[in-house]
Amino acid sequence: MKKILITGGAGFIGSHLVRLFVKKYPDYKIINLDKLTYAGNLANLKDIENEPNYEFVKGDIVDEKFIHQLFVDYKFDGVIHLAAESHVDRSITNPTEFIYTNIVGTVNLLNAAKHIWKDNFKDKLFYHVSTDEVYGSLGNEGFFVETTAYDPHSPYSASKASSDHLVRAYHDTFGLPIVISNCSNNYGGYQFPEKLIPLFINNIQNNKPLPVYGKGENVRDWLYVDDHANAIDVIYHNGKIGDTYNIGGNNEWKNIDLIKVLCKTVDKLIGREEGTSERLITYVKDRAGHDLRYAIDSSKLQKELGWKPSLQFEEGIEETVAWYLNNEEWLKNVTSGDYLKYYEKQYDKR
Numbered sequence: 001m002k003k004i005l006i007t008g009g010a011g012f013i014g015s016h017l018v019r020l021f022v023k024k025y026p027d028y029k030i031i032n033l034d035k036l037t038y039a040g041n042l043a044n045l046k047d048i049e050n051e052p053n054y055e056f057v058k059g060d061i062v063d064e065k066f067i068h069q070l071f072v073d074y075k076f077d078g079v080i081h082l083a084a085e086s087h088v089d090r091s092i093t094n095p096t097e098f099i100y101t102n103i104v105g106t107v108n109l110l111n112a113a114k115h116i117w118k119d120n121f122k123d124k125l126f127y128h129v130s131t132d133e134v135y136g137s138l139g140n141e142g143f144f145v146e147t148t149a150y151d152p153h154s155p156y157s158a159s160k161a162s163s164d165h166l167v168r169a170y171h172d173t174f175g176l177p178i179v180i181s182n183c184s185n186n187y188g189g190y191q192f193p194e195k196l197i198p199l200f201i202n203n204i205q206n207n208k209p210l211p212v213y214g215k216g217e218n219v220r221d222w223l224y225v226d227d228h229a230n231a232i233d234v235i236y237h238n239g240k241i242g243d244t245y246n247i248g249g250n251n252e253w254k255n256i257d258l259i260k261v262l263c264k265t266v267d268k269l270i271g272r273e274e275g276t277s278e279r280l281i282t283y284v285k286d287r288a289g290h291d292l293r294y295a296i297d298s299s300k301l302q303k304e305l306g307w308k309p310s311l312q313f314e315e316g317i318e319e320t321v322a323w324y325l326n327n328e329e330w331l332k333n334v335t336s337g338d339y340l341k342y343y344e345k346q347y348d349k350r
């Protein structure tokens with residue numbers, strides 16, 4: 001039985017990926033390693049927690065000795081590394097945590113994989129999941145391709161860029177079999193409600209202000225989270241060792257236009273007059289170093305490995321809004337910690 005370590009499997013994208021792999025590959029043993037920070041929640045995996053090919057391990061990738069021992073004990077055949085501090089605003093208020101988890105944590109995993117795989121790299125793979133934010137910001141034209149030079153601006157994207165470089169360096173220097181993907185913004189169920197889409201759905205429902213940074217003209221390219229998970233599956237199994245693949249939805253939205261769609265959709269689903277929630281839109285101080293536009297060219301992945309996004313945005317966003325409205329218990333559960341205090345403090349500062 002192949003043993004695959006998925007790190008950060010209790011988070012947003014990780015939980016969708018763990019679910020996909022556990023269900024699709026009964027012959028793989030999936031080990032989910034997660035520290036369960038504010039962003040990680042085992043409630044995200046309730047439906048598969050008793051599957052025989054699934055195991056959860058609580059632990060911190062920054063703990064070098066623990067990671068080393070884990071690899072010695074389990075002798076993983078593959079690693080899909082998602083564990084990270086992932087929120088740009090938090091990286092502005094507390095960059096250090098991002099350096100430890102995103103950079104030091106990644107190096108600990110690389111060292112442990114290199115150690116146990118030693119001379120036998122056959123059929124082994126270290127897959128590093130990354131973001132398009134490493135490429136920096138686009139103007140009104142153009143797309144990020146795999147060869148776009150790195151130009152990160154936030155502590156979050158700088159820490160992810162650093163980890164990408166280290167993963168590539170372990171391939172070039174030690175021959176470690178690696179693959180990297182850089183994906184655009186994801187949306188879907190189980191996303192922690194500090195990111196734009198779940199935060200705004202929750203605020204609209206509860207008649208709270210919608211804090212739009214700057215003029216709301218920044219553009220993001222949104223991809224449904226299960227399409228990201230499917231892309232990771234395709235790349236894990238068929239990607240070329242040492243290569244990078246961009247993943248994106250070809251689905252650009254100006255923040256303010258997306259926010260209006262959210263208002264309309266929530267209004268419709270809760271029986272409020274459509275569009276009236278736009279009155280909650282509140283322009284606030286812009287995010288420091290706010291990247292203007294991200295847009296991904298995923299033609300390499302589409303042409304070489306045959307992946308394509310499955311969901312139309314209109315369909316995906318309605319499904320996502322409905323998911324949050326129908327999962328109030330989940331929302332209460334994940335926000336019962338320090339999150340609300342953190343968020344309200346940030347909001348007061350603006």
Ligand code: NAD
Nearest residue numbers: 008010011012013035036037039040060061083084185186
């Ligand atoms: P998330 O914040 O929802 O989840 C991160 C998970 O990592 C959580 O379960 C958390 O508990 C765990 N974790 C954090 N620090 C840890 C540590 N020190 N040791 C072990 N576990 C730890 O993040 P996400 O949005 O699911 O993103 C997952 C990955 O995908 C990240 O690497 C992120 O950079 C990348 N990514 C995210 C997006 C996006 O739109 N969300 C887009 C592209 C790439």
Ligand code: TYD
Nearest residue numbers: 088185194195196197211212213218220255
């Ligand atoms: P976010 O979901 O934090 O993702 P990222 O910064 O990684 O792209 O933010 C998406 C966009 O929405 C980004 O341009 C910042 C903006 N935004 C707001 O305007 N208000 C908010 O409260 C949040 C969280 C984000």
